[in-house]
Amino acid sequence: MSMHQPESIWLAESREIAPCISCKVRQRSVCSALDTGDLNRLAAVAARRSLSKGQVFIDEGEPANDFFSITSGTVKLFKLLPDGRQQITGFATGGDFLGLAVSDGYAFSAEAIGPVRLCRFPRSKLLMLLAAFPQLEQRLLQIACNELVTAQEQMLLLGRKTARERVASFLVTQPHDTVSLRHPIDRVALPMIRADIADYLGLTLETVSRMFSRFKAEKRIETPSNDEVIILDRLWLDALAAGLH
Amino acid sequence: MSMHQPESIWLAESREIAPCISCKVRQRSVCSALDTGDLNRLAAVAARRSLSKGQVFIDEGEPANDFFSITSGTVKLFKLLPDGRQQITGFATGGDFLGLAVSDGYAFSAEAIGPVRLCRFPRSKLLMLLAAFPQLEQRLLQIACNELVTAQEQMLLLGRKTARERVASFLVTQPHDTVSLRHPIDRVALPMIRADIADYLGLTLETVSRMFSRFKAEKRIETPSNDEVIILDRLWLDALAAGLH
DNA sequence: CGCACACTTGAACCCCCTCAACCCAAGTGG
């Protein structure tokens, strides 16, 4: 199933002491549940790892032996049908936690879509910490609830929205930074390729491309490069995404 | 938004002491996390309630003041677009727990599709119990994980499966009881109407009806009545649901 | 009986998919 041998990709792990102190995504991640002191207990069971584009590090169906916390980069989470049809259930970036699963095995596969850094936690060791730090379990429940809410929103998108509405929804929900306050520019980075956007939205890459072109022609967006979008009319896109118009 | 006044539907609640002892769905519900002794603490904050067909008891967006545990009957969980398009995100039956949500408010609405009995737990009181009984929190995390897994499976269905595959998936995942061991009959009850099945599968009711008719013509199923299906060829339906054929 | 509701079936349409050609930028290597 996997394009990589199950063991080999974890060989080059590092275990520097207490790297969490300087971790940029600490506030957003699971780790925010612990204070600096207790964090060392968590760091002690974590193994840091770098992945490069295309590496699959979670295989759907495999025993869920590990949890993961992404520290940088973006990974796609996906499910496959036997004939190759793919559904991306989400993208995970810095601060996101992976591996919440029933004991049967991982419910999805995960692949780095670019350079990725992450922390790996052996399941057994994390479960022990969970017993010791109830606030950690609270945090996981919080995370699971948030994921449930976005999953339900995605079901609405996949089941009932048009292609146009799906692409608009995708654009307005992507994280964005507004540079310059005097002349605000609403910029969105797209680390994933069109095919991934399509597999996320239940469309084909051609349809995604066509919708991008239409939005450009209508002056709703601009695309300085393939992996970058300037949103010119967020209000209008928001309304379209919500099913109005 | 709601077709019912927010307060009125909770007027006729009962608070009999310790009804949990005889609760038929106790093993399957949240309550399985507590032993008979501790159960009284839970029962003390629960209010029992009966609902009839069509009653909406959770409104998307409203503050999530309560949790619910269904004891009998079936409810549909759904999200709406402004123009009336509906996506059913799931059906909840006896033993299911509702109300896991971020603080913003409920992420979906809930409506009884027939007579329903349920327990209502005020959010604040349940949160207090959560602190006292960590195994209750573990159980909620377990429940949330299971829901996440089914949500991801549903995204695959909505995003990538054909109408035929969707209806097959629906049929084989519905709870069924096999009566008679000598001549096993694989019977599925469908408490919901075709329109609800359609809104669950991201299709129209006509398409659902056509697929039912095709399966009947192909001798894969029989429909003794509108709300009852006999599965004649489960293996074949399983394969179709998995994306083979 | 007659009405409402659920379901079925047919015919026409359309949104999105499929297939194909083409563009463009970034390597790569002789």
Add this chain to the structure above:
DNA sequence: CCACTTGGGTTGAGGGGGTTCAAGTGTGCG
């Protein structure tokens, strides 16, 4: 330096799966 390749993206033409619209069946019930 240019020829060639590769990966990602765009655009067009045609077809099809599912929707839309519409008519009709069956059934429970006041």
